[in-house]
Amino acid sequence: MSDWLELELAHRLTPVEAPEELWERVQNAQRAPASASWREQRRGVWAWPAQRFANGTWPAQRRSVWAWPAAAMAAVTLAVAAWCVASLCDPVLDIRQLAAAQTGRAAPLQIQTSDPRAIRLWLRQNTGLDVPLPPATSVRLEGARWLGHGSQRVAAVEYRVGGNAVTLLVARADPHRPLPSHGARVAAWQAHDQVYALASPNSDQVDAACQLCHASL
Amino acid sequence: MVLERSESELVAACRRGERDAFRELFERYKDKIYSVALRFAGQPGEAMDIAQDTFLKLFSSLADFRGESRLETWIYRLVVNRCLDQRRRSGRWLPLGEGLGRSLADTSDSLAGILRKERNGRVQEAVNRLAPDLRIVVVLRYTEGMSYDQIAEVLGCAPGTVASRLHRAHKVLERSLSSLGGKGGLDV
Numbered sequence: 001m002s003d004w005l006e007l008e009l010a011h012r013l014t015p016v017e018a019p020e021e022l023w024e025r026v027q028n029a030q031r032a033p034a035s036a037s038w039r040e041q042r043r044g045v046w047a048w049p050a051q052r053f054a055n056g057t058w059p060a061q062r063r064s065v066w067a068w069p070a071a072a073m074a075a076v077t078l079a080v081a082a083w084c085v086a087s088l089c090d091p092v093l094d095i096r097q098l099a100a101a102q103t104g105r106a107a108p109l110q111i112q113t114s115d116p117r118a119i120r121l122w123l124r125q126n127t128g129l130d131v132p133l134p135p136a137t138s139v140r141l142e143g144a145r146w147l148g149h150g151s152q153r154v155a156a157v158e159y160r161v162g163g164n165a166v167t168l169l170v171a172r173a174d175p176h177r178p179l180p181s182h183g184a185r186v187a188a189w190q191a192h193d194q195v196y197a198l199a200s201p202n203s204d205q206v207d208a209a210c211q212l213c214h215a216s217l
Numbered sequence: 218m219v220l221e222r223s224e225s226e227l228v229a230a231c232r233r234g235e236r237d238a239f240r241e242l243f244e245r246y247k248d249k250i251y252s253v254a255l256r257f258a259g260q261p262g263e264a265m266d267i268a269q270d271t272f273l274k275l276f277s278s279l280a281d282f283r284g285e286s287r288l289e290t291w292i293y294r295l296v297v298n299r300c301l302d303q304r305r306r307s308g309r310w311l312p313l314g315e316g317l318g319r320s321l322a323d324t325s326d327s328l329a330g331i332l333r334k335e336r337n338g339r340v341q342e343a344v345n346r347l348a349p350d351l352r353i354v355v356v357l358r359y360t361e362g363m364s365y366d367q368i369a370e371v372l373g374c375a376p377g378t379v380a381s382r383l384h385r386a387h388k389v390l391e392r393s394l395s396s397l398g399g400k401g402g403l404d405v
Contacts, residue, residue, distance in 0.1 A: 005391055012340035013359040018251035018268065023243055025265065026272045 093149050095171055099186040099197035102147075102156065102167050109143035109158060119144045119157060123170075127153040129194060131170050139166075139212050159212055166209040167199040224288045231279050239276060246275075246289075249361065250296045256356040257300040259345040267303050271296045286370065293357070293371040301349055336397065343393040351386040354379055 111122045116133035119141065123131050127146045140160040147154040147169075155170040173195045187209070188197040198209045222230065222241065230238030247268070254267035274295050282291055344355055357368045365383075369376040 002391060004397070005387060005394065008336075008340055008394065008397055009344075009355065009359040009390070012337045013256050013344065013356065015248060015252035015360055016255055018247040019261075019265065022247055022251065022265065022268055022272075023240070025269045026243065026276075029269055029273055030276065 093152065093154070093171055093174065095154070095169055095195045095197040096186050096188045098147070098149065098154065098171075099167070099169050099188065099199035102169065102199040103186075103201050107145060107156075110145040112143040114141040114143075116141060123155045123157075127155045127170075129153075129155045129170050129172065131155055131157060131168075133157070134213055137212055139209075141212075157212075161200075161208045161211060164200055164202045164208075166212070168209075168212060169197045169199065171195050225284070228279060228282060228284075228288060231276070242275070243272060246292055247272075249289075250292065252360050253293070253296050253356055254300060256341070256344065256360045257349075257352060258303065259341050263303060267296065267299045270303075271299045274299070290367070290370055293361075294373075297353055297357075297371060300353060339397065340394065343390050346393065347386055347389060351382050351389070354382045355386050355390075358383060 110126075111119065113119060116135060116137065120131055120133055123129055123144055123146070133141070137159075142158045142160060142165075144155065144157045147156055149171070152172060157168040157170070159166055159168070171194065173190050173193050175193075186197050186199055188195065190196070200209050222238075227238055227242055227245075231242060250271050251264060251268045254271070255261060255264035258264045258267060271292075275292060282288065286294075344352055347355065353372070354368060357363045357371060363371070365376040365379045368379045372379070
């Protein structure tokens with residue numbers, strides 16, 4: 001270390017005299033226990049180890065050894081609690097109703113393409129859902145978008161059959177809530193761990209809408 | 218002529234609740250405690266809070282002092298803990314240049330006095346910017362003039378750790394105070 005730094009530090013960081021009012025402050029704080037000990041009360045949980053540390057029987061390093069796991073456990077507990085609350089608050093997804101609500105609604109597409117592979121890839125990236133569309137189809141694919149429903153995302157593939165716009169909705173199936181067997185008058189089904197629904201303004205065209213994947217219909 | 222009580226006599230008197238013993242203890246250690254607090258915190262207000270908390274803790278926990286270390290070492294531990302706690306609680310840092318501005322604003326001083334205050338302020342600011350574990354070592358070393366062994370006893374770590382922290386602190390301070398080097402600064 002440079003000599004000049006040693007001298008500067010020794011010269012500039014000299015001890016100082018305590019102000020006269022310090023004794024008065026200490027006495028006042030002792031007379032008013034509520035104000036004097038509010039910090040102690042606030043840290044009541046830590047009072048015992050803190051006191052041991054103050055006594056010199058609690059090594060300084062030990063405090064951080066306990067503090068970090070405690071903080072980590074508290075963070076995990078909070079995260080789990082937040083997740084539970086979010087799960088409880090999540091609205092139940094009824095894909096039939098959602099499909100019915102989409103009928104005739106012209107929402108902007110987030111990806112505009114007629115390439116089924118590009119749509120599949122985009123949906124996987126943006127919703128985490130795998131929507132396997134056949135490479136060749138008799139319908140006219142227009143693109144896709146996703147809808148937010150609580151914390152989950154629902155995939156929407158838009159296409160046209162004849163002059164009618166059709167929306168195929170895909171969501172992750174809830175194992176605790178099977179697909180309702182009836183409800184809004186839309187075609188809906190479940191395959192593996194996903195639920196599907198078709199929305200079309202022309203209910204007579206539902207069979208035709210299936211041509212997206214079933215060309216022989 | 219009033220004879221000073223020994224350390225053990227003073228502690229015993231405090232334990233019995235003798236008021237003048239508390240005052241004597243305060244008088245013996247007030248400057249040490251306040252100096253450490255001020256040099257660590259860098260602000261008189263914060264230093265007063267730390268010193269006040271330290272004395273409250275000292276008076277309330279004297280009964281737990283078992284004499285395993287010297288009273289002075291135990292008291293230094295209290296003030297060091299208060300310093301580190303205060304820093305964690307407030308999370309505040311002295312704004313850059315505050316001390317500088319304060320010293321320059323005091324126009325009633327002579328030029329030499331202003332320059333001295335400016336240099337003091339710059340050193341204190343550089344110390345304030347050190348990480349708390351480095352800063353406390355610097356304060357105990359240069360304000361209290363402690364040896365590595367004494368600092369290690371207060372902090373509850375090895376002397377080698379003290380040496381390493383001090384070395385790191387010097388490196389940082391050398392960089393931040395390089396403009397003071399070799400200018401004969403000690404004249405002011």
